[in-house]
Amino acid sequence: TQLLEQSPQFLSIQEGENLTVYCNSSSVFSSLQWYRQEPGEGPVLLVTVVTGGEVKKLKRLTFQFGDARKDSSLHITAAQPGDTGLYLCAGATYGGSQGNLIFGKGTKLSVKP
Amino acid sequence: DAMVIQNPRYQVTQFGKPVTLSCSQTLNHNVMYWYQQKSSQAPKLLFHYYDKDFNNEADTPDNFQSRRPNTSFCFLDIRSPGLGDAAMYLCATSRDRGQLEAFFGQGTRLTVV
Numbered sequence: 001t002q003l004l005e006q007s008p009q010f011l012s013i014q015e016g017e018n019l020t021v022y023c024n025s026s027s028v029f030s031s032l033q034w035y036r037q038e039p040g041e042g043p044v045l046l047v048t049v050v051t052g053g054e055v056k057k058l059k060r061l062t063f064q065f066g067d068a069r070k071d072s073s074l075h076i077t078a079a080q081p082g083d084t085g086l087y088l089c090a091g092a093t094y095g096g097s098q099g100n101l102i103f104g105k106g107t108k109l110s111v112k113p
Numbered sequence: 114d115a116m117v118i119q120n121p122r123y124q125v126t127q128f129g130k131p132v133t134l135s136c137s138q139t140l141n142h143n144v145m146y147w148y149q150q151k152s153s154q155a156p157k158l159l160f161h162y163y164d165k166d167f168n169n170e171a172d173t174p175d176n177f178q179s180r181r182p183n184t185s186f187c188f189l190d191i192r193s194p195g196l197g198d199a200a201m202y203l204c205a206t207s208r209d210r211g212q213l214e215a216f217f218g219q220g221t222r223l224t225v226v
Contacts, residue, residue: 033214033215035215035217040201040219040220040222041219041220042117042119042203042205042217042218042219042220043156043203043215043217044217045214045215045216048214088155088156090215100158101146101158101207101215103156104155105153105154105155106153106154106155108153
């Protein structure tokens with residue numbers, strides 16, 4: 001069974017602080033996606049990383065895919081209250097003609113003003 | 114403009130009374146998914162359609178059925194809802210099997226009374 005472990009599960013910080021969220025697995029993924037979900041809403045895709053070692057930046061968010069394509073991290077610089085939400089990582093695998101998207105349990109981030 | 118639309122946003126149903134949730138998409142994507150998400154948990158895949166091909170997850174209860182009459186629409190039928198089926202139900206699409214970036218609707222919050 002493929003599993004994606006996210007840590008920490010909960011994170012409460014003050015506005016302006018930096019933070020890093022981790023997503024780890026023993027499985028290799030073809031790609032890995034990060035989503036952000038606000039309460040009562042569906043997840044919104046933030047980024048997809050495909051190549052081992054790849055780093056992508058989205059304003060204050062920096063995403064990294066591990067060299068072995070088994071893990072990823074999300075770093076937020078100078079967090080703002082608007083960053084509050086549930087951050088989900090999802091790993092994509094392909095077997096034959098089928099694809100599968102496996103979600104981690106998420107990191108619930110709260111940024112206080 | 115919303116590209117994956119779920120109706121209704123909130124649904125209250127009685128224990129044992131059949132209920133249908135609907136999802137429509139304007140992206141013309143081949144793949145449509147239904148996920149169940151309970152509080153503080155990751156989305157759990159119930160089933161997905163690749164075009165008209167239905168793919169059921171092994172642990173999805175028989176109580177859950179789905180229909181996809183055309184590319185744009187997909188329905189989730191719960192034949193006899195139990196209290197444990199109360200959850201957020203998320204519909205998502207992806208362009209193709211080999212492109213697993215998922216675009217989610219806003220979800221339907223199901224309450225069973």
